[in-house]
Amino acid sequence: MxxxxxxxxxxxxxxxxxxxxxxxxAFLFDKKKSKTEEVQHPISVIVCAKNEAQNLKKFIPSILKQDYYNFEIVLINDASSDNTLEVMKNFQKKNSNIKIIDVKNIEAFWGNKKYALSLGIKGAKNEHLLFTDADCKPVSKSWIAEINNKFSQEKTIILGYGKYKKENKLVNLFVRFETLLTAIQYFSYAKIGSPYMAVGRNLAYKKSEFFNVKGFINHMHIKSGDDDLFIQDAANNKNTTICTSENSFTVSEAPKSFNEWFRQKRRHISTANHYKFxxxxxxxxxxxxxxxxxxxxxxxxxxxxxxxxxxxxxxxxxxxxxxxxxxxxxxxxxxxxxxxxxxxxxxxxxxxxxxxxxxxxxxxxxx
Structure with a gap:
């Protein structure tokens, strides 16, 4: 028995x-938009950095080289203790499309990335926003263009793919596999009309969507979740779509050890308790x-x-x-x-x- x-x-x-x-x-059957439907929107690329001086030197040039007609780069210095702000200013001197938001710690939002991001979003001059991290590199010069082409009058939130650089390490295999499985899930849930998360390494939305849900106000007290908890608030079956073309990917340096990866995933997984039932x-x-x-x-x-x-x-x-x-x-x-x-x-x-x-x-x- x-x-x-x-x-x-x-x-x-x-x-x-x-x-x-x-x-x-479901996500394997993502359809491409026809050329006649494509509209080029002015884009604000937003990068929030805390003690990321070396990564900014390495990866910001790949954003500056994007083949796109009209974009600004909003660099947010989130109360860094290294020379992150100095690096940002050096880039700004040579590039007129760079804007710096220098965030100081205040007691109410100490160490809160969402506070820094909120200031950056408000300071961005364009309605269409594209987010990535300071340690991320677009895989192609058409990254902005590929993401932009997914925007439409109806689709105002775009979920992209942020992969990790391949290395000959066991931990790297697991990091890339977990990243792949996560992407399969959030792409597919979005495809069937139930979006639940995104990754801040490659995410785009209209500024109006941010203000429609009053930004991060519903979860400002939670230190993580500027990407997935925002999607929980703002995304639905009508306004969200995915971008899975190879040229739209970003690539990041992967965690170098299981301990580093463990700490990173602890932050990410802890936000799942705040998802919809x-x-x-x-x-x-x-x-x-x-x-x-x-x-x-x-x-x-x-x-x-x-x-x-x-x-x-x-x-x-x-x-x-x-x-x-x-x-x-x-x-x-x-x-x-x-x-x-x-x-x-x-x-x-x-x-x-x-x-x-x-x-x-x-x-x-x-x-």
Whole structure:
């Protein structure tokens, strides 16, 4: 009796995971806008930096070289203690399209990136805003143009892809795989009309959307979430779209160690507690059903006829390899598919560890 319950539970979780995989394939069919529909809007590229002097020197030139007719770069110095402001001023002397917002710490918003971003958004002269981080580099000179082409009268929030630079390290494999899976999910949820998050490394929206929800006011007290919690407030099935063309990607330096990555993901995952209930439910069910799929399949392979178990497990992996395989091709991470089971299991253990640690202590500052 118990064995039968375990088996049928395993079948249910396998079906749930398969359905999720089919939903996650939705972003693979993103349509390109026709040339006749494209309108060039003046764009404000916003970069918020805290102690990022070296990264600014390295990556701001790639934004300045963008092949776009009308854009400004708003550099926000978020109370840096290094020479970030000096680096910004040096760029400004040589480039007339750079504007600097120098933010000083105040007691009410000490160490709060959202406060700094709010000042930068208000200071931007253009209605269409494009956000990235100080350690990000557009992969092409048409980054701004590609994102801009997704704007329309109806679509006012654009979700882009921020990938990580490839390195020959184990942690790098996991970082890039987790980034890929996250993108597959938020792209697909947006595609089916239920956007729930974005990444600040590559995100665009109209300034009016920011003011429509009173900026970050609903979650200003939460140190992280200037991207995903804003999407929770502002995005819906009508005003949000995705941009998945290769030339629209940004690339960042990946965390160099598991400890560094662990600290970074703790901040990100802690914001999920503030998502809408439906998003928490669907994301939680995805994680739990995947854990139970692996757990029950391992147990049942020793207790249940392998001739029944093997086809079910193979069918699961076939769907996984197809959906994630096509996704790795679309998002230009083809090597990751070869390590799929290993990366998936390792990532589950990593995420579970973060969940447990976050129960006992909360990350407070963005830097």
């Amino acid at each position: 118990i064995l039968s319950v375990l088996f049928y539970s395993f079948v249910v979780f396998t079906v749930i995971q398969t359905l999720y995989s089919l939903v996650f394939s 439906k998003h928490q439910l669907f994301l939680g069910l995805f994680f739990i059903s995947k854990v139970l799929f692996y757990l029950l399949s391992t147990i049942l392979f020793f207790l249940y006829p392998w001739k029944i178990m093997l086809p079910i497990v193979l069918a699961y992996f076939l769907v996984q390899f197809l959906v994630i395989g096509f996704s790795t091709r679309k998002l230009k991470e083809p090597q990751l598919i070869y390590y799929l089971p290993f990366l998936e299991i390792g990532l589950l253990l990593f995420q579970f560890t973060i969940f447990i640690v976050n129960l006992y202590s909360k990350p407070n500052h963005w830097k």
